[in-house]
Amino acid sequence: MTGAVFNTDVAEQLGQAGSIPVRLRQTALLEVVGVGDPRRATPRADVVLADPEVRAAVDRLGKRIVKQGVDDVLDRCRRGEVDPSHVAQAVIDGLPAYATTLRAVLNATGVVVHTNLGRAPLSAAAVEALRVAAGATDVELDLVSGRRGRRGRATMAALQAAVPDAGGVHVVNNGAAALALVTCVLAAGKNVVIARGELVEIGDGFRIPELLESVGATLREVGTTNRVKLSDYAGAIDAETAFVLKVHPSNFRVEGFTAAVSVQQLSGLPVPVVVDIGSGLLAPHPRLPDEPSAGGVLRAGAGLVTASGDKLLGGPQCGLLLGERELVERLRRHPFARALRVDKLTLAALEATLTGPPTPVAVALASRPDELRKRAERIASELAVYGAVAVDSTAAVGGGGAPGVELASAAVSLPAELHDRLRTGSPAVVGYLHHGRLLLDLIALPPTADDVLIGLVRG
Numbered sequence: 001m002t003g004a005v006f007n008t009d010v011a012e013q014l015g016q017a018g019s020i021p022v023r024l025r026q027t028a029l030l031e032v033v034g035v036g037d038p039r040r041a042t043p044r045a046d047v048v049l050a051d052p053e054v055r056a057a058v059d060r061l062g063k064r065i066v067k068q069g070v071d072d073v074l075d076r077c078r079r080g081e082v083d084p085s086h087v088a089q090a091v092i093d094g095l096p097a098y099a100t101t102l103r104a105v106l107n108a109t110g111v112v113v114h115t116n117l118g119r120a121p122l123s124a125a126a127v128e129a130l131r132v133a134a135g136a137t138d139v140e141l142d143l144v145s146g147r148r149g150r151r152g153r154a155t156m157a158a159l160q161a162a163v164p165d166a167g168g169v170h171v172v173n174n175g176a177a178a179l180a181l182v183t184c185v186l187a188a189g190k191n192v193v194i195a196r197g198e199l200v201e202i203g204d205g206f207r208i209p210e211l212l213e214s215v216g217a218t219l220r221e222v223g224t225t226n227r228v229k230l231s232d233y234a235g236a237i238d239a240e241t242a243f244v245l246k247v248h249p250s251n252f253r254v255e256g257f258t259a260a261v262s263v264q265q266l267s268g269l270p271v272p273v274v275v276d277i278g279s280g281l282l283a284p285h286p287r288l289p290d291e292p293s294a295g296g297v298l299r300a301g302a303g304l305v306t307a308s309g310d311k312l313l314g315g316p317q318c319g320l321l322l323g324e325r326e327l328v329e330r331l332r333r334h335p336f337a338r339a340l341r342v343d344k345l346t347l348a349a350l351e352a353t354l355t356g357p358p359t360p361v362a363v364a365l366a367s368r369p370d371e372l373r374k375r376a377e378r379i380a381s382e383l384a385v386y387g388a389v390a391v392d393s394t395a396a397v398g399g400g401g402a403p404g405v406e407l408a409s410a411a412v413s414l415p416a417e418l419h420d421r422l423r424t425g426s427p428a429v430v431g432y433l434h435h436g437r438l439l440l441d442l443i444a445l446p447p448t449a450d451d452v453l454i455g456l457v458r459g
């Protein structure tokens with residue numbers, strides 16, 4: 001074929017002569033091209049990048065992503081896998097929808113707060129708030145007076161209103177930052193008294209005792225792995241003690257011959273009691289009776305409570321600090337606080353989480369097994385040809401708290417072979433394998449996801 005002159009006839013043979021870029025046609029007329037050789041017919045990258053649709057994609061996604069997409073398609077074109085006249089379209093088709101490689105996932109794992117899936121999904125109200133706050137916003141300006149305003153005042157007011165027992169509130173980057181700030185400000189060069197049974201590893205190698213030591217505190221461990229008494233705490237307190245720390249075992253349970261000391265009992269000691277409740281429940285939850293709440297712990301006499309914002313509270317990643325007004329003020333005004341400061345996006349999403357409609361996490365926790373079962377049955381009947389059946393399942397709160405609590409749920413059971421395709425689809429679906437079947441648990445999915453799921457399985 002080499003030696004054939006590229007002319008209109010040949011272009012028609014290739015199909016869609018009209019869509020072949022002018023530059024390519026000109027180049028082709030000057031050169032002698034091997035028409036049947038895809039390497040020779042492949043257009044140049046700059047020609048593809050000049051295509052109006054590809055240029056629009058550059059405006060939307062940035063040059064780096066689009067250039068990579070063009071290079072990939074041109075490679076495939078040289079291998080004969082893409083028609084040279086369809087290069088621009090293939091580029092457009094292959095580009096991601098957004099300038100992030102993060103993918104939306106349907107959480108069908110049956111774990112409501114799944115750390116590997118970004119913990120709490122935000123409410124629609126919080127997402128709207130993010131959109132508003134994303135541009136220039138009055139986060140530190142009082143628009144009425146035109147003067148500087150207190151950063152995040154509305155969010156702090158919402159948090160204060162949600163936990164009336166807190167004299168003061170402050171928000172930092174995450175739960176670990178909240179604990180680091182408390183320890184750095186109150187206990188650097190001093191001692192923190194903590195029960196041996198509460199030296200918790202949260203996950204991914206994050207150990208609370210190591211965090212405390214990293215900001216200059218010395219741990220005074222009391223009790224044994226399974227038992228600690230009030231007298232153990234009392235005996236460890238001396239002039240160098242900054243506070244007693246109680247850490248909620250949010251991802252494990254110790255059962256059998258155990259004893260712990262309540263916050264109420266500890267509050268009689270001569271030093272402040274700091275409680276890391278982890279999960280971020282602000283008030284007691286009827287379905288999670290053993291999960292401590294910020295309000296409950298403060299009423300029991302804690303001086304300070306620390307918690308995460310993206311676990312059971314259902315908000316953005318952040319760390320909550322609630323407690324005695326003077327203690328919170330000391331934390332807020334300390335230089336280290338600036339290093340842990342949250343951005344306007346977090347403030348906006350947290351405010352909407354606190355004041356808006358129930359979060360997806362709250363909705364999941366309140367879901368009724370019979371309603372989940374009905375949804376599972378409808379999905380299964382739509383997908384009967386794929387071997388789908390509805391089953392009862394057991395869901396969990398997740399790394400966010402309430403270890404050991406089993407939530408009655410329902411799932412769609414499918415052949416396990418489907419998981420790879422579903423997990424790599426768009427949106428991705430992550431379920432779990434159980435007795436050789438793929439289970440898609442519905443507890444963490446809104447009903448609007450059901451038809452999406454059906455469509456994804458059908459492919």
Ligand SMILES: *Cc1c(COP(=O)(O)O)cnc(C)c1O
Binds near residue numbers: 174277399
């Ligand atoms: C999750 C958790 C933390 C850490 O919070 P992050 O927001 O992940 O930094 C600390 N303590 C407890 C008890 C937790 O459950």
